[in-house]
Amino acid sequence: xxxxxxxxxQHYVFRRVxxxxxxxxxxxxxxxxxxxxxxxxxxxxxxxxxxxxxTPETIAAMREKLGLDRPLVMQYLSWLWRVLHLDFGRxxxxxxxxxxxxxxxxxxxxxxxxxxAALILVIGxxxxxxxxxxxxxxxxxxxxxxxxxxTAMPNFWLGFLLLYLFSYRxxxxxxxxxxxxxxxxxxxxxLAWTPAAxxxxxxxxxxxxxxxxxxxxxxxARGLLERLIISRYVLKNALLPVVTVFGLSLAQLLSGTVxxxxxxxxxxxxxxxxxxxxxxxxxxxxxxxCLTAVLFVxxxxxxxxxxxxxDPRIRLGxxxx
Amino acid sequence: xxxxxxxxxxxxxxxxxxxxxxxxxxxxxxxxRAELTFSWSQDVGTLNPHLYDPSQMFAQxxxxxxxxxxxxxxxxxxxLAESWEVAPDGKLITFRLRQExxxxxxxxxxxxxxxxxxxxxxxxxxxxxWLGLIEAIDRxxxxxxxxxxxxxxxxxxxxxxELTLIRPVRFLSPSAFPESGTTAEGIKAPIGTGPWIxxxxxxxxxxxxxxxxxxxxxxxxxxxxxxxxxxxGETRVLAFEKGEVDLIYGNGEISLDSFQQLRxxxxxxxxVSPPLNTRAIAINSARGATQDQKVRQAIQHSVNKDAIISxxxxxxxxxxxxxxxxxxxxxxxGLQPYAYDMEQAKALLDAAGWTQSVGQEIRxxxxxxxxxxxSFSGKNNIDKAVAEAIQxxxxxxxxxxxxxxxxxxxxxxxxxxxxxxxxxNDTWGPPYEPQAMISSxxxxxxxxxxxxSGLPMKAEIDRKIGEVLLSTDETTRQQLYREILTTxxxxxxxLPISYSTNVAVLHKNLSGFEFMPQANQVPLSxxxxx
Numbered sequence: 001x002x003x004x005x006x007x008x009x010q011h012y013v014f015r016r017v018x019x020x021x022x023x024x025x026x027x028x029x030x031x032x033x034x035x036x037x038x039x040x041x042x043x044x045x046x047x048x049x050x051x052x053x054x055t056p057e058t059i060a061a062m063r064e065k066l067g068l069d070r071p072l073v074m075q076y077l078s079w080l081w082r083v084l085h086l087d088f089g090r091x092x093x094x095x096x097x098x099x100x101x102x103x104x105x106x107x108x109x110x111x112x113x114x115x116x117a118a119l120i121l122v123i124g125x126x127x128x129x130x131x132x133x134x135x136x137x138x139x140x141x142x143x144x145x146x147x148x149x150x151t152a153m154p155n156f157w158l159g160f161l162l163l164y165l166f167s168y169r170x171x172x173x174x175x176x177x178x179x180x181x182x183x184x185x186x187x188x189x190x191l192a193w194t195p196a197a198x199x200x201x202x203x204x205x206x207x208x209x210x211x212x213x214x215x216x217x218x219x220x221a222r223g224l225l226e227r228l229i230i231s232r233y234v235l236k237n238a239l240l241p242v243v244t245v246f247g248l249s250l251a252q253l254l255s256g257t258v259x260x261x262x263x264x265x266x267x268x269x270x271x272x273x274x275x276x277x278x279x280x281x282x283x284x285x286x287x288x289x290c291l292t293a294v295l296f297v298x299x300x301x302x303x304x305x306x307x308x309x310x311d312p313r314i315r316l317g318x319x320x321x
Numbered sequence: 322x323x324x325x326x327x328x329x330x331x332x333x334x335x336x337x338x339x340x341x342x343x344x345x346x347x348x349x350x351x352x353x354r355a356e357l358t359f360s361w362s363q364d365v366g367t368l369n370p371h372l373y374d375p376s377q378m379f380a381q382x383x384x385x386x387x388x389x390x391x392x393x394x395x396x397x398x399x400x401l402a403e404s405w406e407v408a409p410d411g412k413l414i415t416f417r418l419r420q421e422x423x424x425x426x427x428x429x430x431x432x433x434x435x436x437x438x439x440x441x442x443x444x445x446x447x448x449x450x451w452l453g454l455i456e457a458i459d460r461x462x463x464x465x466x467x468x469x470x471x472x473x474x475x476x477x478x479x480x481x482x483e484l485t486l487i488r489p490v491r492f493l494s495p496s497a498f499p500e501s502g503t504t505a506e507g508i509k510a511p512i513g514t515g516p517w518i519x520x521x522x523x524x525x526x527x528x529x530x531x532x533x534x535x536x537x538x539x540x541x542x543x544x545x546x547x548x549x550x551x552x553x554g555e556t557r558v559l560a561f562e563k564g565e566v567d568l569i570y571g572n573g574e575i576s577l578d579s580f581q582q583l584r585x586x587x588x589x590x591x592x593v594s595p596p597l598n599t600r601a602i603a604i605n606s607a608r609g610a611t612q613d614q615k616v617r618q619a620i621q622h623s624v625n626k627d628a629i630i631s632x633x634x635x636x637x638x639x640x641x642x643x644x645x646x647x648x649x650x651x652x653x654x655g656l657q658p659y660a661y662d663m664e665q666a667k668a669l670l671d672a673a674g675w676t677q678s679v680g681q682e683i684r685x686x687x688x689x690x691x692x693x694x695x696s697f698s699g700k701n702n703i704d705k706a707v708a709e710a711i712q713x714x715x716x717x718x719x720x721x722x723x724x725x726x727x728x729x730x731x732x733x734x735x736x737x738x739x740x741x742x743x744x745x746n747d748t749w750g751p752p753y754e755p756q757a758m759i760s761s762x763x764x765x766x767x768x769x770x771x772x773x774s775g776l777p778m779k780a781e782i783d784r785k786i787g788e789v790l791l792s793t794d795e796t797t798r799q800q801l802y803r804e805i806l807t808t809x810x811x812x813x814x815x816l817p818i819s820y821s822t823n824v825a826v827l828h829k830n831l832s833g834f835e836f837m838p839q840a841n842q843v844p845l846s847x848x849x850x851x
């Protein structure tokens with residue numbers, strides 16, 4: 001039993017997950033304190049959103065109702081207890097449970113993320129690889145233009161141009177959503193272009209880096225098939241930086257993309273979050289910040305685990321310490 | 322390996338070429354004639370008739386009806402009440418309710434249902450404190466099926482006007498009241514007596530309204546209205562041009578650049594409504610340099626409103642010289658406008674001790690520069706453009722105007738706290754003007770109160786406001802309004818810019834369009850489509 005336990009505790013994955021505990025605790029603390037740092041008093045905000053005039057008496061009554069009159073530590077503990085039960089309170093504006101509202105917007109954002117991520121992989125990876133393999137060819141130059149345009153063009157403008165061209169001029173898509181799968185194509189392209197362009201360039205340069213390594217020379221000397229060299233040695237090594245950036249942008253996509261959601265009139269998390277911030281809907285903001293932070297942490301964990309798979313040195317190197 | 326990726330890329334391209342064009346929507350399949358699509362920048366909300374935001378007023382107005390309606394020019398017309406009678410002492414209004422009216426769920430609308438609605442609203446008095454009517458109501462009683470009696474604590478002349486408001490006194494089916502608590506905490510479903518029924522609702526995406534086949538009044542010719550939520554104005558224009566949206570209506574729903582472009586194209590019907598409310602800036606008489614009446618008057622003289630109206634509003638709005646338009650009841654009292662006159666502005670500033678020596682851009686007094694701030698909501702592009710124009714105008718007379726574009730809540734915070742020299746503060750339009758607007762001037766949580774709070778005669782103004790709302794005699798009332806409005810004009814605490822309007826753009830196959838008397842109503846019920 002003991003060796004097994006030791007094996008588990010020393011395992012990279014286990015240690016990595018254990019590290020999450022203080023991080024998550026920190027997130028909860030920061031999220032909670034966020035409200036204390038906000039410019040308007042929560043009690044006043046609730047009163048204003050329900051049109052009750054903010055007199056000292058009504059403010060005091062509301063502070064008591066919201067529990068703002070208790071010591072900060074007690075407030076934090078009771079908040080944390082509720083959050084652990086997935087109860088983020090009720091929205092000041094709509095009076096609906098916060099998590100329920102977030103869940104209402106989540107499917108749109110999730111769908112958008114999946115479509116965009118798929119496009120990023122399907123376009124970014126082949127373009128990057130081919131650009132590296134046919135370095136300085138016409139294709140490489142074309143991919144460079146693609147990358148520059150993608151990074152230089154602001155999202156809202158690109159989205160609008162796509163709408164104008166494909167929806168209005170050519171009539172291929174409808175401007176407003178009709179509940180069909182084609183609704184997602186233009187927003188996904190808008191979202192995917194910039195990251196796909198970045199990954200293509202990133203992958204190209206790290207591929208070129210790998211190609212000049214000694215192990216590639218050695219592999220070629222051994223007479224291995226070029227296909228095998230590229231896929232097993234070069235690509236696997238070159239993917240590392242791309243995985244990092246991809247993971248982070250995945251988290252970014254999942255936390256909502258307010259501009260694209262506005263242009264394409266999609267009910268996603270980004271728009272909801274920004275609206276809540278503008279309305280000073282603190283419980284919603286808290287929930288959103290908390291979930292986004294947890295999302296980033298979890299995806300980071302996944303990236304690290306992927307790393308250890310792609311590059312065993314990371315997994316094994318630590319163990320030797 | 323190279324070949325593999327090359328093939329992959331070619332395959333993807335080929336796939337895209339095949340798939341994308343096949344996504345072509347059936348463009349010829351235009352929505353049927355009896356259906357109409359409208360778009361709005363926000364979700365319609367919970368549609369609780371007794372509450373305010375985030376419910377959208379135009380949508381509340383589609384479902385719920387008032388006892389009396391507001392006609393053009395302030396005329397009170399029958400609604401759910403066929404007739405009414407005001408007691409000579411002004412403390413009792415007796416309504417005779419329309420017979421054979423039922424809510425869209427079949428529940429009959431009678432005196433008991435009306436009383437139940439009033440009771441719900443009155444249980445939540447605090448929330449409606451801004452509205453003088455609710456304050457004035459003592460109790461409501463029903464007699465038989467069709468007699469409703471409204472007992473007032475004091476005579477309140479605008480009672481009937483305020484019953485026409487879209488909220489909070491409209492009628493919800495008692496079967497949709499919550500099981501426990503009041504409607505202030507939530508309702509089961511938005512069920513009213515109006516011409517439309519909410520048939521389908523997808524939050525932040527769309528709401529579908531079906532015609533109420535049991536409607537007692539004139540039924541709409543359109544059977545179904547879909548309200549799509551499109552936050553972005555430019556997207557709205559594209560959707561409209563493509564025919565996915567039948568009409569655009571409102572103020573600020575599209576940029577005035579787009580409006581002009583659509584109007585000039587000649588392909589659509591583009592209309593501008595009669596003046597509604599006043600775009601105005603409140604000038605704080607209790608803070609900094611604007612405490613001085615001469616400085617406030619100098620500001621009035623230095624703003625070139627005509628230039629603002631032609632450059633920013635493309636002449637879709639009329640110049641405003643007074644805080645309330647002369648069209649507003651009791652407001653046509655011949656107030657003296659402040660003309661655009663830079664020389665007079667400079668003279669006033671000189672007289673106030675703010676002098677400008679040669680080569681100096683900004684005037685000074687006792688070594689202090691004449692710096693003021695103007696607060697606006699940063700997301701309001703029109704206010705921002707107006708603010709920039711005023712900044713340039715004031716600079717020409719030697720006033721340094723700092724622009725404070727903040728998020729909306731901060732701007733509200735400043736309105737309530739009075740932390741501003743100048744702040745955008747539009748009037749509320751009919752039917753709130755002038756009585757509800759005047760009444761709110763006494764409440765410290767309003768920019769109006771804060772702006773006036775430094776005036777030596779503020780107590781007297783408040784007293785007169787109290788009197789005018791209780792007045793039962795027409796001549797006294799007019800006289801009091803004359804005095805209040807004249808004082809406010811002379812004291813120059815408001816800088817009116819223009820009378821804002823709603824704009825409408827329609828496809829030519831729509832008929833029966835006319836603007837509504839209330840600013841927040843959208844004329845959907847009378848439209849026809851061919």
